[in-house]
Amino acid sequence: MTVDTSTPAGTSTAPATDVLSVQNVSAAYGPYRALFDVSFRVPEGGVVALVGSNGAGKSTIARTVTGLVTATSGRVVFAGQDVTQLPAFKIARLGMAHVVEGRGVFSTLTVEENLTLAFRQRAGRAKLKENLERAYTAFPILGERRRQVGGTLSGGQQRLLSLAKVLVVPSRVLVADELSLGLAPVVVDQVYEGLREINGNGTALVVVEQQVHRVLELATWAVVLNHGRVAYEGEPSGASREMEALMSRREEALATGAEEAEKEAERGAEKSGNPERVAGHVAGGPQTPGA
């Protein structure tokens, strides 16, 4: 399949190459290290699946490349520019869209108000009407519910709304975080149709999912994360095998109680901060406030 890359906003005449490159990135939440030396590349117009179990660091990567979290080391290069230290709004202006985990819609605003806000922010007042029509054509259910407030939409409809917000203003890269989580299969189909359409318009995708099946059908490349590290990078077909292997190792380890101990030892050796915070966090046990 060839993808027409001629349309995205901000596209320069640079030769077709990687639109995004994550180079040896580590990231942390305070003393808690969430990413360790993560590297992968996203070719212009490509679809990279970023998979891994809950807590593997997928959302942290999404936040790091979009500028919501700043890498503690390594580099993020987007559209030929080092954006490692740039704030999220500047990275967004360069053509990076982020559909965050969860719903990402304003629950007290109507569908139309949600879209209007997003389009004005991303494209100014120009072509507002036309863009709304495009969104309603791509997702008819949103047109039917244009006067309904976001908070009363179903989970699936809210996810479609957050996709529609980025659909009409072409980006160079869209980072979509767990769009299908908790959705009925038929709604997942709609979400993936939306992603295909966005990709067909020349936007490269980084699709974060816990469930590997759907995303690996769409992806041209896959990255499997485990405990904040890249466990696999390569053809999508190899990723499901890797995920299965990880899951069965995890089950085994959980059965013997070895995994948490191993994880803590690993983190304890590498992190630079307060050991109690890390141990408490990883073990998921009750944390003493203050201290």
Ligand SMILES: Nc1ncnc2c1ncn2[C@@H]1O[C@H](COP(=O)(O)OP(=O)(O)O)[C@@H](O)[C@H]1O
């Ligand atoms: N805001 C935060 N503050 C502290 N720790 C966090 C925060 N967000 C995520 N983490 C921790 O970082 C690790 C990676 O989380 P995350 O990137 O959300 O994983 P995933 O998206 O793969 O489920 C987890 O151990 C998680 O508990």
Ligand SMILES: [Mg+2]
């Ligand atoms: Mg996540």
